[in-house]
Every structure is written in C-alpha cells, then in structure tokens.
Amino acid sequence: xxxxxxxRVLRPSGEHSPVGGRLLTPVTAVLGxxxxxxxxxxxxxxxxxxxxxxxxxxxxxxGTWIVLDVMVGTAFACGGYAMTVLVYINNNWEYxxxxxxxxxxxxxxxxxxxxxxxxxxxxxxxxxxxFHPAYAQPNSVMWEVALCITLYVGxxxxxxxxxxxxxAGKIIWLRRTRKIMFIxxxxxxxxxxxxxxxxxxVLVAFGDHIHPLWQTNYLPLLFLLTAIAMGFAVVVFExxxxxxxxxxxxxxxxxxxxxxxxxxxxxxxxxxxxGDVAARHQFHRALELNLQAFCFWCEVIxxxxxxxxxxxxxxxxxxxxxxYAALCLLQGGAxxxxxxxxxxxxxxxxxxxxxxxxxxxxxxxxxxxEVLGFIVLSKVLPVLPAPHGVAxxxxx
Amino acid sequence: MTSTRREFLRDTLVGGGSAxxxxxxxxxxxxxxxxxxxxxxxxxxxxxxxxxxxxACMAACKQANDLPPEHTLAEPYWDTPLDLSGKTKxxxxxxxxxxxxxxxREVDGFAFIKASCMHCVxxxxxxxxxxxxxxxxxxxxxxxxxxxxxxxxxxxVAACPFKVPRFEYDTPFPRIKKCELCxxxxxxxxxxxxxxxxxxxxxxxxxxxxxxxxAKRRLSLSPGEETRFPRGELGGADHDVRAHTARYVPxxxxxxxxxxxxxxxxxxxPFAKLGYRPLPTRSYASVxxxxxxxxxxxxxxxxxxxxxxxxxxxxxxxxxxxxxxEDQPEPAGEQP
Numbered sequence: 001x002x003x004x005x006x007x008r009v010l011r012p013s014g015e016h017s018p019v020g021g022r023l024l025t026p027v028t029a030v031l032g033x034x035x036x037x038x039x040x041x042x043x044x045x046x047x048x049x050x051x052x053x054x055x056x057x058x059x060x061x062x063g064t065w066i067v068l069d070v071m072v073g074t075a076f077a078c079g080g081y082a083m084t085v086l087v088y089i090n091n092n093w094e095y096x097x098x099x100x101x102x103x104x105x106x107x108x109x110x111x112x113x114x115x116x117x118x119x120x121x122x123x124x125x126x127x128x129x130x131f132h133p134a135y136a137q138p139n140s141v142m143w144e145v146a147l148c149i150t151l152y153v154g155x156x157x158x159x160x161x162x163x164x165x166x167x168a169g170k171i172i173w174l175r176r177t178r179k180i181m182f183i184x185x186x187x188x189x190x191x192x193x194x195x196x197x198x199x200x201x202v203l204v205a206f207g208d209h210i211h212p213l214w215q216t217n218y219l220p221l222l223f224l225l226t227a228i229a230m231g232f233a234v235v236v237f238e239x240x241x242x243x244x245x246x247x248x249x250x251x252x253x254x255x256x257x258x259x260x261x262x263x264x265x266x267x268x269x270x271x272x273x274x275g276d277v278a279a280r281h282q283f284h285r286a287l288e289l290n291l292q293a294f295c296f297w298c299e300v301i302x303x304x305x306x307x308x309x310x311x312x313x314x315x316x317x318x319x320x321x322x323x324y325a326a327l328c329l330l331q332g333g334a335x336x337x338x339x340x341x342x343x344x345x346x347x348x349x350x351x352x353x354x355x356x357x358x359x360x361x362x363x364x365x366x367x368x369x370e371v372l373g374f375i376v377l378s379k380v381l382p383v384l385p386a387p388h389g390v391a392x393x394x395x396x
Numbered sequence: 397m398t399s400t401r402r403e404f405l406r407d408t409l410v411g412g413g414s415a416x417x418x419x420x421x422x423x424x425x426x427x428x429x430x431x432x433x434x435x436x437x438x439x440x441x442x443x444x445x446x447x448x449x450x451x452a453c454m455a456a457c458k459q460a461n462d463l464p465p466e467h468t469l470a471e472p473y474w475d476t477p478l479d480l481s482g483k484t485k486x487x488x489x490x491x492x493x494x495x496x497x498x499x500x501r502e503v504d505g506f507a508f509i510k511a512s513c514m515h516c517v518x519x520x521x522x523x524x525x526x527x528x529x530x531x532x533x534x535x536x537x538x539x540x541x542x543x544x545x546x547x548x549x550x551x552x553v554a555a556c557p558f559k560v561p562r563f564e565y566d567t568p569f570p571r572i573k574k575c576e577l578c579x580x581x582x583x584x585x586x587x588x589x590x591x592x593x594x595x596x597x598x599x600x601x602x603x604x605x606x607x608x609x610x611a612k613r614r615l616s617l618s619p620g621e622e623t624r625f626p627r628g629e630l631g632g633a634d635h636d637v638r639a640h641t642a643r644y645v646p647x648x649x650x651x652x653x654x655x656x657x658x659x660x661x662x663x664x665x666p667f668a669k670l671g672y673r674p675l676p677t678r679s680y681a682s683v684x685x686x687x688x689x690x691x692x693x694x695x696x697x698x699x700x701x702x703x704x705x706x707x708x709x710x711x712x713x714x715x716x717x718x719x720x721x722e723d724q725p726e727p728a729g730e731q732p
Contacts, residue, residue: 051565058481058562061550089705091712122548122563122570129527129545136527139685142551143526144692182713186705190698197691204687205524205555207680217687345554350479 015097016163016382019246023376027245031372038365041358042119050122053358059351060342062120067341068363069116071199072334074149075230077109079238080156081192082231086261088185095254097385100163101242101374102235104383107156108370114153116366117146141201148195155187163381196227203340211344212282213296219340222273229265230333232258233306236326240319242378248387256316262329266307274300295339302332427686430655430679431518433604437537438577439515439658440591440599441607443614444670445500445642446625447508447598449488453590457486457512460578460589479511482564485575486512486590491670500642500664507663509670510599512590513560513575514650515539515658516679521552521561523681529572530561533579537604537658540576548572557654557675587629594627597637602630604658611648611662619643655679 045053056063079102087095118124129135130146137143159181165174200223203210216222236255243250277283286296306325315321342353355363378384458465458475465475466483477484489511494504501507519539521530529546532539541552541561548570552561564570578588586592591601600607610630617623621641628634642664649667650660653675663670691697 047568049565049567049570054565056565058553058559061553061563088712089708091708093712120549122550123543123546124548126527126545126547129529129547132527132545135529135545137525138692139688140524140526140551141684141688142524142549144688146526178713182709183706185709186702189705189709190702193701194698201684201687202551205520205680205684207520207555207557207683208675209555209557217683220687220691 015386016100017386018382019379019384021379023379028372028375031368034365034368038362041362045119055353055356059347060353064355064359064363065116065120067338070113071337071341073109074113075227075333076234077106078227078231079234080106082228083235084185084188089189098235100383101238103160104374104377105238107160108373110153112366112370141198145195145198148191152191155184158184159188163383167381197224199223209346211292211346213277213285213292214340214344216276218272218276225269226333226336229262229269230330232262233326233329236322240323242384250319251385252317252319255322259310259316259322263310266303270303292344295343299332299335302328428682430682433517433656434537436535437604437658439604439607440601441611442510442661443598444507444509444663446596448596449508451488452593453599454486454488456589456593461485480562482562482573485573491665502665507665514558516654517656518679518681520555520557520681523685524551524555538577538579540579541572543571546572557680592628597625597627600626600630606630607660611660614662615644615646617641652677
C-alpha cells in the first residue's frame with residue numbers, strides 16, 4: 001500500500017474543522033439543565049449518604065451507577081480505543097478523520113465514568129490508597145481496573161492535545177508531540193485492553209453469585225470483544241447523529257468499509273459466547289422460562305441482527321441501515337454487561353433492586369453533560385472531519 | 397475492501413491480539429491452589445443442636461462492638477435485626493417447617509442458625525479488596541477491615557460467598573461492617589463475646605484444629621448418648637455442660653466449603669435448609685487469582701504487548717508523517 005498519493009498533506013487544519021455556531025441552543029440548554037439536576041442529586045448523596053438517593057442495598061450493592069455508568073458507559077466510550085487500534089496500530093490512515101470525534105466521546109465517557117465511581121464509592125477520601133504502594137493489592141481485579149482507567153483518562157486527554165494545539169496554532173509543539181505520540185498510542189491500546197477485559201474478570205471472583213449463563217473464565221475475553229465491537233459501533237452511531245445534528249455530510253464510504261470489521265468481531269463474539277455456554281453444558285439454562293433466559297436470547301438476537309444486516313456488502317453503504325446495525329450492536333453489548341452484573345446476579349432470596357428515580361436522573365444527567373461537552377468542543381475545536389477532508393488522505 | 401479485513405485480522409493477532417489471546421490462556425494455566433489452613437488459626441464452632449435461641453450472643457456482640465440497636469418492628473423498644481447489616485454483626489435465625497413441633501428436625505420441626513463472618517481460610521473479600529483494607533491475620537487467621545484505607549467500593553460486599561460484609565447506606569461517612577471475632581478484646585485477654593456469653597456452648601471459641609476435632613467427636617457419638625459439651629473457650633477455664641447428643645446431619649459445614657472456613661457448623665437439619673448452600677471446595681479467590689496471575693504474572697504479557705504496540709504505532713507514524721514533515725513549509729507567523 002502506498003502511504004500517500006497526495007503530496008501535500010498539511011495535517012493541521014486539513015482533516016478536521018470546528019463546526020462553529022452558537023453554543024447556547026435549545027438542545028444545549030436542556031442538556032445543561034439535566035446536568036444540573038444530576039449535580040444536585042450527587043450533592044445530596046455526598047451530604048446524606050448513598051441510601052438517600054439510590055436503592056442499592058447489601059444484596060445488590062452495585063446499582064446502575066456502577067453497572068450503567070461504568071460497565072456500560074465505558075464500553076460506549078470505546079470508540080477512541082477501537083479507532084486507535086484501526087488507524088495507528090493497524091496502519092489504516094484513511095480512517096484518521098474519524099479518530100478525533102471518537103476520541104472526544106471516549107474522553108467524556110471515561111471521565112464521567114470516573115465521576116460515577118467517585119460518587120459511588122462510600123469512602124472516596126481514601127482513594128489515595130489505590131495508588132499507595134503499601135496498600136495497592138495487585139491480586140484484586142478492581143485495583144488493576146482502577147489504575148488502568150485513571151491512567152487511561154490521562155492518556156486520552158494527552159492523545160487529544162493535537163486538537164487543542166492545532167486550534168492554538170502551535171505547529172512546532174504539534175510536531176513535537178507527534179514524535180512521542182506512538183508511545184502514548186501504545187498505552188492508549190494497552191490500557192483499555194487491560195481494564196475492559198478486567199471489567200469482565202471482576203465477576204469471576206463472584207463465583208455462583210453470577211448465573212451460569214454469564215459466569216465463565218472467558219468473561220475477560222467476552223468483555224474485551226464487546227468493548228472493541230461497541231467502540232466501532234459507537235463511531236457509526238456518533239457519525240450518523242453528528243452529520244444529522246450539525247447538517248454535515250456523513251463519511252459513509254469510510255463507515256461502510258469499517259463495518260466489515262464489526263462483522264468479523266460479531267462472528268468471533270457469537271462463536272465464543274455460544275461456544276462457551278455449550279462447552280460448559282449450561283445451554284439448558286437458556287431454555288428455562290425466566291428473566292435470565294429471556295435476557296440471554298435478547299442479547300443473542302441483538303448481536304445476530306447487525307450481523308445479518310451487514311453481512312451483505314451492499315447494505316453497508318446505506319447510512320440508515322448502518323445506523324440501525326450499530327444501534328443493535330450497542331444495545332446487545334450494553335445488555336450483555338447489564339445481564340452479567342445485575343440480571344444474572346443471583347441472590348439469596350429476599351433482596352430486590354430497581355434503580356430509584358434520582359438514581360436514574362443522575363445517570364441521565366451525567367450522560368447529558370457528556371453530550372453537551374461533545375457538542376461544545378466540536379463546535380469550538382477542530383474535532384469533526386472537515387466536510388471536504390474525507391478523501392484526500394486516502395492513498396488507496 | 398477485503399484487504400482491510402485481512403489486515404485487521406493480521407494485526408489483531410500481532411498487536412492488540414496479545415490481549416485477546418491472553419483471554420484464552422486461563423484454560424491452560426496451572427494457577428494457584430486454595431490457601432492452606434493456618435495452624436494457629438482461631439474460630440468458632442456453632443452447634444445448632446445446642447442453641448436455644450436466647451440471642452445472648454447478639455446482645456453481647458452489640459455491646460462488645462459498640463453497635464446501635466436495629467428496629468424492624470413498629471415499636472422501637474428492642475433490638476430486632478432480621479439479618480446482618482451495618483448495625484448487626486451476628487444474628488440468630490430460625491428455621492421452621494410445618495407444625496414446628498420438634499427441635500432439630502427437618503419436617504414439622506425447627507432449628508436455630510447463626511450468621512456471622514466465616515473467617516474463610518481463603519477469603520474472597522481479602523482477594524478482591526483493591527487497597528488491602530480487608531486483611532487476614534497471618535497468626536489468628538481473623539479477617540478484619542481497616543477503615544483508614546477502605547475506599548467503600550463494596551467489592552467485598554458483592555463478592556462474599558456468604559453475604560457477610562455489610563455497608564452503611566444512610567450516612568455520608570459509611571463503613572464496612574463485619575464480625576472481626578472480637579480481635580480488639582483479645583489484646584485484653586478476652587475472646588469472642590458471642591462465645592463468652594453462650595450459656596449452652598452452642599457457640600464455642602477456640603483453635604480451629606481443636607474445634608474440628610471436637611466437631612468430629614460429636615459426629616461420632618450416637619444420638620441420645622450423654623456427653624460433656626465444653627462451653628465458652630475450648631480448653632479454657634469455663635465449666636462444661638452435660639447434655640444428650642442430638643441427631644446430627646453427618647457434615648461439618650465449613651470444613652471444606654470454599655477451601656474451608658474458621659467458623660464451622662454442626663446441625664440436625666440439612667444446611668441448605670438453614671441458608672448455608674452447598675459450595676465447591678475450590679475457593680473463588682483461587683479461581684479469580686489464577687486467571688489474574690496467568691495474565692499479569694511478572695507483568696510479562698502487558699510489557700510484551702506494550703512493546704509490540706509501540707513498534708506498530710511507530711512504524712505507522714513513520715509511514716505517515718515523513719511526507720508531511722518534509723513537504724510542509726514552515727508556516728509563517730507561528731510562535732513555537
């Protein structure tokens with residue numbers, strides 16, 4: 001493959017451009033308001049304790065703040081991870097225009113996942129202990145995950161600095177950062193590989209607390225596969241929404257090309273997922289009439305549907321179909337994680353959990369802040385692919 | 397179009413793929429076994445057939461550990477916990493079936509059972525705690541929580557196979573609460589308060605090895621046989637209680653469950669009926685740590701993956717920045 005056919009590639013300000021426009025719109029106002037509501041709820045939690053706003057209890061001590069905001073939320077934030085693998089590690093630079101928006105969603109997704117962890121842990125003032133060599137406990141998957149996520153948030157903000165440097169016109173600094181960027185990129189792949197598989201491994205220690213349809217030593221691999229697949233799906237999802245929201249052309253050819261990676265990942269995931277259940281002789285549990293079995297089949301359908309939709313190459317060029325396929329995949333991945341952590345969390349009788357209204361509003365508000373941050377920064381900074389800058393990097 | 401997929405697959409195997417392959421390793425990893433019993437470990441033997449349900453242990457526990465009463469009735473006059481909680485470290489529960497006419501009988505009978513920390517030989521809570529707040533004493537084997545470093549993540553609450561550690565949800569400064577076998581009383585020469593006050597010897601404190609021997613002696617007796625049951629501390633100064641042997645279920649719960657526990661049980665009713673479900677002999681901590689170690693032992697795999705990823709990222713940068721660095725004119729008016 002020839003690296004470049006076009007001789008003059010001025011990367012700064014070439015591929016990406018700010019959207020511009022007013023920052024205060026009805027949409028941003030509503031998002032901001034929802035964000036304020038969630039900040040109020042989080043303040044109540046800090047003053048009165050977790051029980052004042054959440055329904056978590058000793059039977060279900062991890063509620064939606066952990067399962068939705070962290071386990072599902074960070075998977076939605078894997079766009080940056082997936083694109084970093086594709087573009088920088090796999091050397092597919094034609095996808096470079098998609099990196100920055102993906103990275104920006106990732107930065108916000110992870111940062112707010114971090115906020116959720118901070119307000120959910122009961123004794124946040126002891127957080128330093130995670131990083132103190134005398135107390136760090138490497139046998140704990142939680143320790144590994146906490147360390148990797150913290151480092152990764154830092155790495156992602158650094159990975160995003162070129163957009164800020166470009167805006168500031170610091171071309172020399174831009175070049176300097178690019179010289180060492182490869183180490184940062186290696187970390188930007190290693191760290192999410194470690195903690196996304198770690199999020200699955202967290203459950204292994206739960207033993208028979210987790211329903212046999214989900215409890216397996218392959219949890220790390222399955223969580224890793226969903227993370228990468230959801231990462232690609234979220235890029236399609238976000239690309240479709242921004243092109244509609246900001247009335248910019250959609251990068252359909254790039255997305256169509258990329259969607260075959262999703263197909264491959266879906267095939268691998270389904271093989272490992274179903275093969276594992278069958279190999280452990282637990283398939284009969286999927287044939288029972290209960291919520292767990294029902295949710296298991298919902299997952300399978302949500303993973304099969306995008307596979308069938310995208311199997312035919314011609315379909316991949318239809319933006320709406322691509323969007324629906326990505327949506328299915330995202331829902332399937334989210335449900336898989338929700339099931340493993342909550343629906344499949346089998347308890348001694350007598351314990352129940354359903355999130356409270358403030359608990360859900362807090363999550364909704366945090367997501368709103370995430371979307372708000374994305375809108376504001378993509379209007380101000382060169383983040384989204386420039387309307388004209390799609391084809392010129394493609395050397396093929 | 398097909399080249400993209402081929403390259404993706406190739407590089408998945410080379411680079412990020414090391415992480416993927418790592419997921420396949422646990423199947424072949426040798427792993428770590430259950431931790432062994434500590435010879436000097438201390439624990440409790442709870443004999444359900446001796447328990448009369450007086451709940452003196454619950455009151456003594458509250459007093460010894462400075463815990464508030466818990467109200468579950470309309471009239472808030474008595475301490476009436478229904479389960480372990482952030483306010484209650486031990487609780488006596490009752491099993492009843494049908495007419496509940498006869499003690500220690502499964503059908504139309506009743507029985508008592510104690511809930512408190514099992515002080516596992518290979519505790520999940522210690523294995524999962526990210527900050528070493530949950531700690532197992534190398535001498536006594538007692539599992540304690542250190543609030544000075546505990547971050548309140550509640551991984552221990554969620555992971556404990558016996559649902560023992562509890563959390564305080566109604567305060568801004570919550571703590572993890574669980575039985576610590578009155579470790580704080582031992583410095584003053586005392587032992588677990590629940591055993592000290594038990595009038596019948598149903599809750600007996602001692603060295604776990606001795607307690608296991610005592611439990612086996614009781615199982616070897618024939619039902620109805622009169623024998624001496626030690627009270628308070630096994631081998632201690634307390635007087636014995638003479639009583640008739642009940643009809644035991646031939647099992648010492650905690651002898652091997654989850655790799656063994658330091659709180660062991662005898663009962664006349666199958667343990668599953670008393671809320672103590674059958675559990676594998678391999679500890680969940682050892683399963684989890686085997687997986688964790690096979691991926692991260694010596695950090696070999698992450699470092700190798702990092703090296704591979706750095707190489708690929710560097711190669712890809714060289715391919716794609718040389719051109720624009722050479723061709724690009726120095727932009728005018730730039731401040732470095």
